[in-house]
Amino acid sequence: MRMARYLTSLFSLVIFVTLLALPTAMAEDAWYPAQIDVWSPPFNTEHQREIQQYTPPGHASRPWRICASIPHLKDDYWLAVNFGLVNEAKRMGVALNLYEAGGYENLATQQNQIAECVAQNRADALIIGAVERENVEGVELHLCTMFA
Numbered sequence: 001m002r003m004a005r006y007l008t009s010l011f012s013l014v015i016f017v018t019l020l021a022l023p024t025a026m027a028e029d030a031w032y033p034a035q036i037d038v039w040s041p042p043f044n045t046e047h048q049r050e051i052q053q054y055t056p057p058g059h060a061s062r063p064w065r066i067c068a069s070i071p072h073l074k075d076d077y078w079l080a081v082n083f084g085l086v087n088e089a090k091r092m093g094v095a096l097n098l099y100e101a102g103g104y105e106n107l108a109t110q111q112n113q114i115a116e117c118v119a120q121n122r123a124d125a126l127i128i129g130a131v132e133r134e135n136v137e138g139v140e141l142h143l144c145t146m147f148a
Contacts, residue, residue: 032056057092064094067117068127069110072103081129097121104131 033055089096101110
């Protein structure tokens with residue numbers, strides 16, 4: 001019985017210390033500067049590129065309001081984009097409203113979400129991951145009428 005109490009107390013102490021240390025352990029190191037592969041000149045057919053060091057801009061000059069629209073959150077790529085958008089917005093001190101259209105077939109949904117985001121949040125900027133490459137002009141034309 002005494003051993004069970006001792007083990008329970010020890011286990012509780014380990015959990016308590018772990019919970020105290022958790023915020024420190026979760027603190028992330030800065031991901032930058034990072035080595036990036038830059039096509040030089042851009043879009044060259046010879047695939048010439050050079051390695052450069054990238055450091056992102058610091059804190060934003062003002063609290064920009066940004067709307068971002070992505071096709072979905074159903075695969076690792078768009079989940080990673082979502083992660084990057086959210087974390088960089090926090091790091092830079094900007095307001096980010098993120099919408100996902102629910103799939104590549106939802107052009108009208110994406111257009112409506114963009115209009116809603118701009119109208120409700122008075123967006124200063126838009127980031128668009130278009131649901132359709134062929135119909136990205138439809139989103140652009142829609143935006144032109146909103147900002148006219």
